[in-house]
Amino acid sequence: MDLQIVLLLGQDGITSGAIYALLALALVLVFAVTRVIFIPQGEFVAFGALTLSSLQAGKLPGTLWLLIGLGAAVAFADISWALRHHKMRRVPLILFYNCGVPILLAGYLLAVSPATLPQPVQVALTLAMVVPIGAMIYRLAYQPIAEASVLMLLIVSVAVHVALIGLGLLFFGAEGSRTTPFTDMSFQIGDAVLQGQTVLVVVASLVLIVALYFYFERTIYGKALRATAMNRTGARLMGISANLAGRLSFMLAALIGAFSGVLIAPITTIYYDSGFLIGLKGFVGAIIGGLASYPIAAAGAILVGLLESFSSFYASAFKEVIVFTLIIPVLLWRSLTSRHVEEEE
């Protein structure tokens, strides 16, 4: 193999690996805080990419209607809770966040022509539509059964995944789409060409990882999330409610997913169901980290990206097989080296 091919494949692998790493981090985060294995993580990638491409095509993305619908359902659930607990003071805020903000967003999108907006604004609008959906899904699907077993939560995850895939088909159709590249720069390194978009994906992923690191290490809300993951009872006694931690972690997972979708949309054609496979590869990374270690999960995800890129060159028919087979030795090694811990109930 010559150096040029290695560089090309390596570049490709690290780009996908960076995205898988982001998703792996989100999966570890959600599992540590809520014990939910978040199968629909990949759907947020697809929703992020396809929402952005709808906006660029000058269409109103279906994501907006999903946001309004879920917002209304959350408002209904939260207001009936507030009525039962005599917390009427909360009603205006509940209405503002769950109904007011989505309607304002809809009003803005109807008033302007989204295709003509500058690209950063389109990205911001995409995130504004997709990210709250994460928290809303937690509120509606997971919060009522937060104390259930991991298996039960997993079953709900499968249901949410299937529902989101169906909605994706309804909103965006069966055709795939790409978005306008953020940059058309490219760099010449020796014989190899380094695409600006590729560099952007890697740099933006790193920036997000560093930002998340600071969020968890330096802010009180980030620390509260880590505390919940470490000791649920201890966190409750500090007034860190499981509901707050759950909503927060799902919102971060949705942010990471949508952000990844926006990043890869210009280099990969994304279909309504592309997210699942992307999420699954992030999941392989997360499993390498035992669904617990962030750095190992991220490194594992990069490995998955590289493995995928090289195997698509040497054995393209077996690309997915090779990637997912990686999980078997990892699981064997983990089950041989780690002590079995009963699920805490």
Added chain:
Amino acid sequence: MATELGENPVAPVVLDVRDLSVSYGKVEALRGINLSIRKGEIVTVIGPNGAGKTTLLSALMGLLPAKGDISYLGEHQGTDRQVEHLVRHGMTLVPERRELFGEMSVEDNLLLGAFDRYRAGHRDHLETMDQVYDIFPRLLERREQMAGTLSGGERQMLAMGRALVAKPKLLMLDEPSLGLAPLIIKEIFRTIAALTKTGVAILLVEQNARAALHVSDRAYVLETGEISLEGPSKELARDPRVIESYLGLGHRH
């Protein structure tokens, strides 16, 4: 009524419990508990292992469902008492298992003690953390260390410090002396006695009856889920039944 036995009968009642019962399935762990605590008072609940002491604190904190009438700060509590709501109103529990955040530094553990106050808009956590460091200078020395690596006594100090950062109105301590060396126990109890100057009401659950009776104003004896004796701690310490069951013969301070 228990309240007229208090040290300071004019101080407002912080917690008043009437006819509290808690069941685990069909087993009744607590029956007909009456108990009250005034501001600035140390009240202790002593009793043998398995009498229901920890259950009592868990129920008061909203961690377990309970039947009966609980009023806290003059407000009657509904049936679904929520931990978060009680924390917001200044009730804190230092549980028997401490429940620290083991992979976080001492400083971060303390900071999270102020989480709810921070969320409610208060920004005085650095000040209250400094006060805690004044009370437990050992925590200041260990400030960057992970909570999981602390000794038993330091862990108890951290658990108490973390509760104090929340500026509690009612501080409930579950077996603070459990597993600690005698010298550390002395230090912990000295701190508990000093805390009442801040006006906090303390509910202390202890197996170490001697130390608990010594430090407290009033005491309840809990046996097999029921309160069998109550009164000022000094009187209970002289009660032959308490001496026989909990203090033992020939032991003196």
